[in-house]
Amino acid sequence: MKKLSIAMMVLAVAAVACTDAPNADQAATAEKQEAAAATGASFAIDTTNSVVEWLGTKPIGQHNGIMKIANGIFSVENGTITAGNFTIDVNTLTDLDLTTETGKEKLEGHLKSPDFFDVAKFPTAKFEITSVEPISNDSLATHKISGNLTLKDSTKNVSFPAKLTIAENAVKAEANFNIDRTQWGLHYGNDKSLGDKFIRPEVNIKLNISANKS
Template sequence: MKKAIFLFASVAALATACNNAPEGDAATTADAQAAAAGSGASYSIDTTASVVEWVGTKPVGQHNGTLKIANGEFSIADGSITAGKFTIDINSLTDLDMEGEMKGKLEGHLKSADFFDAAKYPTASFVITAVEPVNGDSAATHKISGNLTLKDSTKNVSFPARVTVADNTVKAIANFNIDRTQWGMYYGNDQSLGDKFIRPEVNIKLNINANKL
């Protein structure tokens, strides 16, 4: 009996998780802003030690994967980021929860015109417009704002991040959600589709490491 109750509770918990949007801070979205004027030392993003993770959800489950950063840099003055930018290689998009033919089909669909349209827009970019210190938050040290360009749309997004600056290195990590429809990705965004509905919220995790030039 106890085993049956435990099994039911586990299934219920899984179903609840599948019915929720991905976990993360909600990014604030606004019109594009002027890029921050950089000052201080230059740090180059280590593309081999940096990654963009993504999670998309639907009522019956989710998919997760990664994107590679092609290049980027930060400007650092007095121990803080003053400016920065990086480019994301859309063709590097990889799904991590599937294998074989289904994995290939999902990756191909995400790179198609229904979503990123990688053939026409092979890169995405993020350009910092402001960095503000955050007090009283155990998880974040700064609020970062920047222009995120996906396909042919650019929106300014703001999100909390933990930034660590050392003598020769910078590390920035963040976990936030964006609404993909803000960048014209509407595929599956109709709740009348039932189990085929794909939520507009997409979770983004940034793990970026940079080294002083």
């Protein structure tokens, strides 16, 4: 009976330790498309109050952090975004769940290495809007945004739901979605035979972007 109890405890701990893939909408991925034509007023992205959040998981844990936006602009007409783009400074990639003692710098260095983003060659990533379509009957999103996402030397078009808040002099865009990093050639750790060292291909991205009328 005692052995059975110990076994059940081990199974319970294992179940808690197992981390699922990020819970969010999966972005649809397609080939690169033509950028949307800019019409309407220009809104410059407020890089101080805008951020890209990321989260990656593996069977026994997860890591999350941020990257800063270097610059960007939205075009707004008739109460919606018509076009725009922003550049992400991948050198600012920061992990938020570790400390120096638990490997923060080691993880950040690995993510910036050729195994992942290779920031020495590709210091920035870019997103360029190709279309914005309204969504109805969705409590969390107002529009579907599609755009060309460039990571390293690969560009794919991604579509995801977003919440847009448009005011006379300010714009806020919020989104929460998953991408499959292997679509951009980021294959490191993507072999399930690695067991506990396996890193899921799904990466969760959250966009919190504010912009002000130029």
